[in-house]
Amino acid sequence: MNRKQIEERMAAIKDELQKDGADLEALRAEFDELKEKRDQLIKDEEARKSLLEDIANERIGVRVDFNPPKEDVKKANDEHYRTAFLKSLLRMPLTEEEQRAFVHTTENTSAVIPKDLQNKIYSTMEESHPILKDVQIIRSGAVLTIVKHTAIAAGDAANVAEGAANADEQNTFVNVDLSGKDISKHVDFSYRLGKMAIPAFESYLVQEIGSRIGSQWAKNIVAQIKTDLNSENKINAATPGTLKIDDFLSAMSKLKGVGAVTVYGNNASFYGNVATMNDPDRRISFIPDYQSGIKAQILGNPFKQEDALADGEILILDPKQYVENVVQDLLIERDKDIKTHVHTIAGLVIAGGTLTNDKAGALITVGIGG
Numbered sequence: 001m002n003r004k005q006i007e008e009r010m011a012a013i014k015d016e017l018q019k020d021g022a023d024l025e026a027l028r029a030e031f032d033e034l035k036e037k038r039d040q041l042i043k044d045e046e047a048r049k050s051l052l053e054d055i056a057n058e059r060i061g062v063r064v065d066f067n068p069p070k071e072d073v074k075k076a077n078d079e080h081y082r083t084a085f086l087k088s089l090l091r092m093p094l095t096e097e098e099q100r101a102f103v104h105t106t107e108n109t110s111a112v113i114p115k116d117l118q119n120k121i122y123s124t125m126e127e128s129h130p131i132l133k134d135v136q137i138i139r140s141g142a143v144l145t146i147v148k149h150t151a152i153a154a155g156d157a158a159n160v161a162e163g164a165a166n167a168d169e170q171n172t173f174v175n176v177d178l179s180g181k182d183i184s185k186h187v188d189f190s191y192r193l194g195k196m197a198i199p200a201f202e203s204y205l206v207q208e209i210g211s212r213i214g215s216q217w218a219k220n221i222v223a224q225i226k227t228d229l230n231s232e233n234k235i236n237a238a239t240p241g242t243l244k245i246d247d248f249l250s251a252m253s254k255l256k257g258v259g260a261v262t263v264y265g266n267n268a269s270f271y272g273n274v275a276t277m278n279d280p281d282r283r284i285s286f287i288p289d290y291q292s293g294i295k296a297q298i299l300g301n302p303f304k305q306e307d308a309l310a311d312g313e314i315l316i317l318d319p320k321q322y323v324e325n326v327v328q329d330l331l332i333e334r335d336k337d338i339k340t341h342v343h344t345i346a347g348l349v350i351a352g353g354t355l356t357n358d359k360a361g362a363l364i365t366v367g368i369g370g
Contacts, residue, residue, distance in 0.1 A: 003045075006038045082114035086198050086205075089332070089345055113332055120206045121330060121347075125214025130293055130304040132218055134262060134319035135353070139326040181220055183349045185212040209332065209347035218308035221353060225315070225322060226363060228355035230254075233362040240367035243273040243314065245285050247364055248298065251316050256359035258318035263298055264306040265314045270295055273312060273366050274303060312366035321360035324353035 001009070013031045016022050084098035126133040185208070226234075233254040237247045255261065265274060274296070277286060287297045296303045301316070309315055328350035335344045355361065 001034075001037070003038060003041045006034050006041070010034050010038070082116055083198055085114050085117070086202055089201075089205075113330060117202065117206070118330060120202075121210035121213075124206055124210035125217065127293075128211060129214050129218035129306060129308060131221055131264060131306050131308065131319065132214060134304075135221060135322040135324050136320050137324050137326060139329055141327065141329070181350065181352050183213050183216050183220065183351065185209055185216070185347050205332075205345065209345070213330075213347055213349055215308070217349065217351065218306065220351075221322065221324060222306070222308040222315070224353055225317065225355050225361060228358055229361055229363060230358040233359055235362065235364055237364060237366045242278055243276075243364070243366050244278040247366075248277070248285070248314075248316075251314075251362035251364050252299070254359065254362045255316065255318070257321075257357055258360050259320065261301050261316055261318050261361075263301050263303040263314065263316050264309060265303065266307045266309050266311060267305055268311045269309065269314060269366070270303065270305060274298065274314065312368070314364040314366065315361060316364070317361035318357075321357045322353055322355050324351055326351045 010031060013027050013034075017024065017027055080095075080097045080100070084094050087094055087098065233251075235247070235251055235254070237243055252261075263274075275286070277298075285299050289295065289297050289302065291302075293304055294302045295305055306315070326349065328348065331348045333346050333348070335346075337344070
């Protein structure tokens with residue numbers, strides 16, 4: 001029921017309460033249940049409206065999650081539900097407790113993914129690809145339009161004579177629809193392999209689905225950042241094949257309107273270019289760092305290994321100025337082929353984003369030496 005239908009039914013209940021012989025207890029229970037549903041819909045509507053206003057006015061600054069209904073959250077945290085969910089993917093029989101916990105049937109609706117399983121899959125993604133954890137994620141569940149401020153055509157801050165008015169500001173904006181891309185991964189395995197123990201199957205699922213979806217998701221984000229970056233912020237190393245501190249300083253000077261920045265590069269770029277960076281005083285510019293997920297500090301900026309970048313590419317970025325909209329959060333479905341006796345488990349995420357400030361990052365291409 002939508003909000004209008006709920007309110008119409010609530011009004012009808014009020015009328016029924018005036019009639020002789022009305023079942024007061026049943027009507028009261030129904031009214032209370034409808035009121036709770038209506039209040040939740042109002043709350044969701046207000047949250048979505050607030051989020052859209054923040055996006056339009058460039059006030060985004062927090063990670064937003066639109067949570068499933070309370071009963072789904074409780075169910076997704078239940079241990080019996082977790083094992084029932086995994087068994088259902090393998091079409092294994094459920095115990096009595098698991099049957100009670102597994103309220104949804106995957107024959108006619110998508111079951112809620114157990115919270116513990118979700119966390120493991122997302123942790124696997126983020127451990128392999130730190131950019132997924134660093135950028136700003138909005139789980140809106142809908143297509144969003146973001147207004148990007150691209151330039152001040154006229155009327156920027158300026159020195160003026162006493163009593164004189166500054167020119168009116170003229171801004172350039174573009175609308176960007178974040179409808180997302182389908183990121184899918186499926187795995188096939190035989191009926192015999194499907195007899196594996198549930199803990200082993202869960203680990204298999206986390207690695208096969210999480211790592212591969214995470215890899216493609218990170219590649220999509222990196223590709224979008226490259227597309228959105230201002231052309232002036234894409235530079236080549238002065239000496240092809242050799243990264244020098246001057247190249248890094250040049251890239252840093254291109255950044256505008258940024259906060260804390262992070263440096264990203266793959267394993268080959270780190271050991272082949274960054275760690276051997278030509279600098280007469282490397283003790284200052286390059287300091288090894290043994291914190292979790294950080295390889296080093298370069299001029300005080302953390303370096304993180306991101307394998308979604310190509311060899312010889314160094315990305316400097318304020319990750320909070322990249323917004324990723326999740327239209328469809330992680331969905332896991334299953335099927336089987338009775339001809340080949342193979343199970344198929346598929347994972348799907350629909351997401352897409354944009355760099356809200358085209359000078360919030362810089363890309364250094366080291367290139368190949370002669």
